[in-house]
Amino acid sequence: EVQLVESGGGLVQPGGSLRLSCAASGFTFSSNSMNWVRQAPGKGLEWVSYISGSSSTRYYADSVRGRFTVSRDNAKNSLYLQMNSLRAEDTAVYYCARWYEYSSSSGLGYWGQGTLVTVSS
Amino acid sequence: QSVLTQPPSASGTPGQRVTISCSGSSSNIGSNNVNWYQQLPGTAPKLLIYTNNQRPSGVPDRFSGSRSGTSASLAISGLQSDDEADYYCAAWDDSLNGVVFGGGTKLTVL
Numbered sequence: 001e002v003q004l005v006e007s008g009g010g011l012v013q014p015g016g017s018l019r020l021s022c023a024a025s026g027f028t029f030s031s032n033s034m035n036w037v038r039q040a041p042g043k044g045l046e047w048v049s050y051i052s053g054s055s056s057t058r059y060y061a062d063s064v065r066g067r068f069t070v071s072r073d074n075a076k077n078s079l080y081l082q083m084n085s086l087r088a089e090d091t092a093v094y095y096c097a098r099w100y101e102y103s104s105s106s107g108l109g110y111w112g113q114g115t116l117v118t119v120s121s
Numbered sequence: 122q123s124v125l126t127q128p129p130s131a132s133g134t135p136g137q138r139v140t141i142s143c144s145g146s147s148s149n150i151g152s153n154n155v156n157w158y159q160q161l162p163g164t165a166p167k168l169l170i171y172t173n174n175q176r177p178s179g180v181p182d183r184f185s186g187s188r189s190g191t192s193a194s195l196a197i198s199g200l201q202s203d204d205e206a207d208y209y210c211a212a213w214d215d216s217l218n219g220v221v222f223g224g225g226t227k228l229t230v231l
Contacts, residue, residue, distance in 0.1 A: 035220065037166075044123065045158070045166060045209055047220035059218045100171050104213035104220065107156030107171040114165055 002026040002110045004096050009115030016086050016119070022079040022096030022112055030054075030074035033099065035108060036081050038092035038117075048094070049081065064090075086119045093117075124149060125210055127223035134231045138198040141226045143210030145191050149221050153213040155193040157186055160207045160225075169208070170195060197228075205230045 008020040022034070036048040049070040050059040058070055069082040079096050093114040100109025126144040133139040143155065157170040168177050170186035173193065185196045193212075197204055210223040 037220075044207075044225040045160075045211075045222045047211075047222065050219060061219055062217075095165055100168055100177060105154040105172050107154075107168045107211065108158075108166070108220070109168045109171065109177060111165040111167075 002098065004098065004110060004112035006094060006096055006112040006115040009094065009117045011118045011120065012086055013121050014087060014119055017082070017084045018086065018117060020081040020083065020094055020096075020115060020117070022081075024077045024079065024096075024098075027098070029072075029077040032102070033057075034072065034079045035097045035099075036070060036079075036094060037097055037108065037111075038090075038094045039114075040089070040092040043092075046092070051079070083117070086117075088119050091117060091119050123224040124214060124217070124221035125212065125223035127208075127210060127226045129224065130227050130229065132229040132231055133197075133200045135200055135202065137200045138196060139200060139228065140197075141195045141208055141210075141228070143193045143195070143223050145193075145212060145221070147191060148216040149191075149212040149214040150188060150193055151191040152215055155186065155188045155210055155212050157184075157195045158209045158211065160209065162206075166209065200230055202230050204228060 003025045033052045051070045067085045095114045097108040098110040100106040154172045158166040159169045160166045173188040174186045214221045
């Protein structure tokens with residue numbers, strides 16, 4: 001069974017940093033690209049970042065490019081999101097998610113439970 | 122402002138059929154497959170329809186999807202009270218190199 005478990009959320013001051021983690025199990029992690037998606041309180045879904053299985057390709061939403069860095073450790077079956085220069089508008093539940101099959105065509109079929117990041121003084 | 126456009130709300134009575142539209146552009150829906158998600162309050166989104174019209178295992182055939190040109194739609198037939206949720210369309214965008222979502226449609230079962 002595919003399982004994705006996020007951790008690392010919490011309260012951080014504006015301008016601060018936070019590192020999210022996503023522990024994956026139940027599938028061959030290194031063969032799967034991964035994504036981060038966030039949802040601000042009471043708002044819709046916003047895609048944040050993508051990383052290929054080998055880490056050779058990474059994409060970011062314009063809203064986080066230059067401040068967030070996605071990475072992975074295939075030996076540890078883990079995905080990370082390093083978030084720097086955090087702003088109030090980054091406050092959201094952050095989900096890690098995997099394609100249902102092997103590409104974006106199949107949609108995000110597996111999601112973690114999410115971890116809440118609150119940016120406030 | 123979301124890249125994909127959905128109506129903010131939709132409603133229907135039990136047993137009725139409702140449709141939710143999703144409008145995009147040539148760089149997303151016009152050239153890539155559309156996926157739909159259902160999100161119940163306080164839970165993670167769930168993939169409802171993938172590759173325009175495919176249902177993951179466990180999703181009832183009351184849910185169906187279609188795509189034409191730069192638009193897509195989700196249809197729910199035999200509406201049930203537990204279909205009350207937020208529904209999102211999404212697609213890969215070749216210009217943005219990322220997934221773009223619609224703003225979401227809140228479905229109310231009257």
